[in-house]
Amino acid sequence: MKQLYLLLFSFCFFSAIVYGQSQMGELSGTVYDHSGNLVPYAHVVLLSSGRQISGAASDHEGRFSIKPISVGKYDVNVSAIGFASMHYTGQEIRAAQIHRLDIHLQAGIELIQVEIKEPLLKIDQTVRSVDWDRETVLRNPTGSIAGMLPISAGVISNDRGTSALGSRGPIQYYIDGVKTIGSPMVPLRSVKQIQVILGGVPADIGDATGGVVQIFTIGY
DSSP states (O other), rough: EEEEEHHHHHHHHHHHHHHHHHHHEEEEEEETTTTTTTTTTTTTEEEETEEEEEEEEOOOTTEEEEEESSSSEEEEEEEETTBBOOEEEEEETTTEEEEEEEEOOBBBOOOOOOOOOOOOOOTOOEEEEEEEEEHHHOOOOTTTTTGGGGGGEEEETTTTTTEEEEOOSSOHHHHHHHHEEESSOOOOEEEEEEEEEEEEEEEEEHHHOOOEEEETTTTO
């Protein structure tokens, strides 16, 4: 009798999983410029009623994929440095299907006002880094810290791994000053600041050969 109950429970459990997966779809496509050239590292954001649902960045071949996505109609915002942003409405995601959306961006320049409060070049500063504040981190469409790195200037990501400015070693991660192994599993909402060190590694992190990512959490 116990074996019968166990069999029935297993059947119901896996049936629920299969049914749930069958109600999800996928959005994928390729990002091009107006001449048909591939556009890598473009931000593709999925919206529902003006609220961001998910997102992704196009890879080095301009391809992107967002999944799983609940069945329904969505808007899609696409942006990339040096191009005008594009907005697509009414993109319908159907169950167990891949919705194809190829994007053609037009060249454009967005002018912003910049207030310089300090010299652009500091003679006594030897560390070269890219700093992301909390607002920038939360706007990240990839949903992870590791996903932000390939779209950061100076970071190279390929089949051999991720490194800074083509250095010979992999990127090392530090969370609140403590070295971690592998990609950090830190929720973006708990991050206060991220610093990507591209060169001139500080003395307290002297063994890094491929760049350093320092993650500072809100409570640090």
